[in-house]
Amino acid sequence: MAFPAGFGWGAATAAYQVEGGWDADGRGPCVWDTFTHQGGERVFKNQTGDVACGSYTLWEEDLKCIKQLGLTHYRFSLSWSRLLPDGTTGFINQKGIDYYNKVINDLLAHGVTPLVTIYHFDLPQALEDQGGWLSEAIIDIFDRYAQFCFRTFGDRVKQWITINEPNTYALIAYEMGIFAPGVPHPGTGGYQAAHNMIKAHARSWHSYNSLFRREQKGMVSLSLFFGWSEPADPNSVPDREATMRVISFTLDFFAKPIFIDGDYPELVKSRVASMSKKQGYPSSRLPEFTEEEKKMIKGTADFFAVQYYTTRFVKYQENKKGELGFIQDMEIDYFPDPSWKGVGWIYFVPWGIRKLLKYIKDTYNNPVIYITENGFPQRDPPSLDDTQRWEYFRQTFQELLRAIHVDGVNLQLYCAWSLLDNFEWNDGYNTRFGLFHVDFEDPARPRAPYTSAKEYAKVIKNNGLEGSS
Numbered sequence: 001m002a003f004p005a006g007f008g009w010g011a012a013t014a015a016y017q018v019e020g021g022w023d024a025d026g027r028g029p030c031v032w033d034t035f036t037h038q039g040g041e042r043v044f045k046n047q048t049g050d051v052a053c054g055s056y057t058l059w060e061e062d063l064k065c066i067k068q069l070g071l072t073h074y075r076f077s078l079s080w081s082r083l084l085p086d087g088t089t090g091f092i093n094q095k096g097i098d099y100y101n102k103v104i105n106d107l108l109a110h111g112v113t114p115l116v117t118i119y120h121f122d123l124p125q126a127l128e129d130q131g132g133w134l135s136e137a138i139i140d141i142f143d144r145y146a147q148f149c150f151r152t153f154g155d156r157v158k159q160w161i162t163i164n165e166p167n168t169y170a171l172i173a174y175e176m177g178i179f180a181p182g183v184p185h186p187g188t189g190g191y192q193a194a195h196n197m198i199k200a201h202a203r204s205w206h207s208y209n210s211l212f213r214r215e216q217k218g219m220v221s222l223s224l225f226f227g228w229s230e231p232a233d234p235n236s237v238p239d240r241e242a243t244m245r246v247i248s249f250t251l252d253f254f255a256k257p258i259f260i261d262g263d264y265p266e267l268v269k270s271r272v273a274s275m276s277k278k279q280g281y282p283s284s285r286l287p288e289f290t291e292e293e294k295k296m297i298k299g300t301a302d303f304f305a306v307q308y309y310t311t312r313f314v315k316y317q318e319n320k321k322g323e324l325g326f327i328q329d330m331e332i333d334y335f336p337d338p339s340w341k342g343v344g345w346i347y348f349v350p351w352g353i354r355k356l357l358k359y360i361k362d363t364y365n366n367p368v369i370y371i372t373e374n375g376f377p378q379r380d381p382p383s384l385d386d387t388q389r390w391e392y393f394r395q396t397f398q399e400l401l402r403a404i405h406v407d408g409v410n411l412q413l414y415c416a417w418s419l420l421d422n423f424e425w426n427d428g429y430n431t432r433f434g435l436f437h438v439d440f441e442d443p444a445r446p447r448a449p450y451t452s453a454k455e456y457a458k459v460i461k462n463n464g465l466e467g468s469s
């Protein structure tokens with residue numbers, strides 16, 4: 001069976017992970033520059049994105065990879081601090097505009113549609129210094145940045161992601177302090193950051209809608225991460241309820257307000273309120289949306305963008321001591337099946353993606369779905385003949401075909417993560433997700449295709465898997 005005619009085939013990257021050129025041509029520092037330069041072994045071998053894949057100067061090499069794959073779409077992100085060095089439109093860096101203009105124009109000249117992420121984890125340091133995503137002021141500032149992007153590139157870019165994985169970033173950066181800026185705020189920071197991210201996204205969607213949509217005719221959404229979750233014991237009511245809480249606290253937390261009614265899931269609201277009460281807080285640690293904000297947030301996405309990597313089993317685990325934290329609020333334990341093979345946090349579970357897509361179809365009124373990231377890594381040193389990894393992609397495509405043809409899911413685009421091996425946040429260059437190998441020891445950063453790239457190119461060419469059913 002083939003994919004539907006016109007199905008989009010992409011690969012994705014993100015600015016800080018591939019560009020390098022961290023201080024080139026007037027780029028301002030972002031939180032990852034500060035974080036990696038501080039050292040302290042928070043990143044594998046204290047590696048940094050200072051040079052990364054060098055895509056800032058080696059864009060033409062990336063374009064060759066894109067052509068070799070035959071991609072219909074390329075997803076990349078704009079470095080906020082390359083365009084606006086202090087994060088505000090007070091000073092605009094023309095060199096940054098020139099770079100992205102070249103990328104966009106080259107893609108279009110080669111028949112490749114750009115899918116552009118406005119913000120992918122790399123907040124300008126100047127904005128972090130004013131409170132970052134914990135401060136409400138960021139909502140207005142983000143909206144102005146997004147408007148600047150629409151105004152500058154929107155004549156050619158028609159598919160936009162405002163914020164990449166706000167659910168991951170709020171949790172790992174502002175709750176746990178593992179990602180930059182690296183300061184933990186258990187039980188409060190994740191909710192506060194997420195709250196501001198939802199409002200910032202919604203505001204910028206409205207800006208697009210009222211100021212740019214008529215002329216530019218594009219689409220705007222945000223990319224949500226979800227690791228599929230299954231009850232450890234399907235016959236256990238506490239395990240089934242715990243699994244529902246994982247879905248509510250991570251995926252629905254963002255998707256329900258944005259796609260349904262402007263407000264958080266009841267399960268999340270009641271649970272954080274009761275935990276907060278037990279802990280002696282005067283009110284819930286989860287901020288509330290006003291009625292006006294709910295109206296503003298509801299319906300602010302033009303398609304459903306989701307990123308899937310892996311699956312976990314979930315068990316109820318009582319928070320006996322009333323510990324403070326996002327995971328503790330859910331009262332869950334979260335683990336892989338011992339038979340699953342894994343690299344780092346990613347276990348080989350291609351079937352989870354079909355369940356996730358079906359859940360989105362059923363819960364969110366059968367939306368158009370884009371998979372804006374999916375992939376499986378190798379540890380360094382990798383093998384160019386990555387047949388095992390290709391098996392993950394191949395089985396994933398089988399699951400996608402079933403989702404489309406059996407479950408009736410309206411999936412229209414798939415992006416592999418990633419075009420290139422790149423800076424994998426705290427894992428540095430030790431975890432390689434690329435379809436193309438990058439030699440990080442060589443100053444020329446040569447790219448070479450893995451077996452997965454060659455196989456993916458065939459899938460794209462055939463718009464399907466050969467001999468699959």
Ligand code: NOJ
Nearest residue numbers: 014164165307373417424
């Ligand atoms: C999702 C993030 O968007 C991306 O930056 C990251 O590299 C991949 N997950 C793999 O962990």
